[in-house]
Amino acid sequence: MKTYKINIAGMERALPLCAINDDLYIGAFIIVGDPSLSEHCARELLKIAPEFDYVLTAETKGIPLVHEMARQRGDAKYIVARKSKKLYMVDPFFVEVQSITTAARQKLYLDQLDVETMKGKKVLIVDDVISTGKSLEALExxxxxxxxxxxxxxxxxxxxxxxxxxxxxxxxxxPLFNAEGEPIS
Incomplete structure (x- = not known):
């Protein structure tokens, strides 16, 4: 498998290259299961973050990152938009999104408690990777x-x-990559 070596604010990782189609590959950035990377990236993001009350992310890959950001700041809460409606959710808010790394359209849900928590507050939207920006738009x-x-x-x-x-x-x-594993953007 081809990989791409990346330096993320002083921490190196090798990302496996995965086909989106015959001509386009992406570097698969997997933060889930890598606590040292989560801790490092959270610290570096907090250095450049604007002032905020809560962080909001989408399930699943952003969770370890926002968890660590909240832990480092001493926050008691962060908010996760869920990919499915849970039994505890009464009249949830939701939007639809089509992400580059997900095969089908999906919905992102917020519970009413999270809705009330965010009302009138400064919210910082955080994700692991921004590509098309569709997940960010949905969270926004x-x-x-x-x-x-x-x-x-x-x-x-x-x-x-x-x-x-x-x-x-x-x-x-x-960057994005061609079929030979060479960066194209």
Whole structure:
């Protein structure tokens, strides 16, 4: 398997290259199960984060990152938009999203308790990788529907054209790759 070596604010990892189609590959960034990477990236993101009350992420890969960010700041809570409606959710808010790493459209849900928690608060949207930005858009829509003030959007990596955006903060750029494993953007 081809890999891409990346330095993330001083920590190196080798990312396996995975096909999106015959001509386009992405570097698979897997933070789940890597606590030292979660701790390192959380610390580095907090250095550049705007002032916020709560962090919001989507299930699943952003969870270890926001958990560690909250732990390092001493926060008692962070908020996770869930990929399925849970039994405890009464009249949840939801939006639909199509992510580059997910085969089908999915919904992201927030419980009413999380909705009330975010109302009128400064919310920072955090993800592991920003590529198309569709997950960020969905999270931003959820936060705004809750009456939250989105103060920033950030990720560990910005993939492809996402690195050219001026509305997100990130630690490193992650290129896209051709079938030979060579960076193309």
């Amino acid at each position: 829509e959820l936060a705004e529907r809750c009456g939250a003030n989105v103060v920033g959007k950030m990720a560990i990596l910005a993939e492809g054209e996402a690195a050219d955006r001026d509305d997100i903060l990130f630690l490193e750029k992650l």
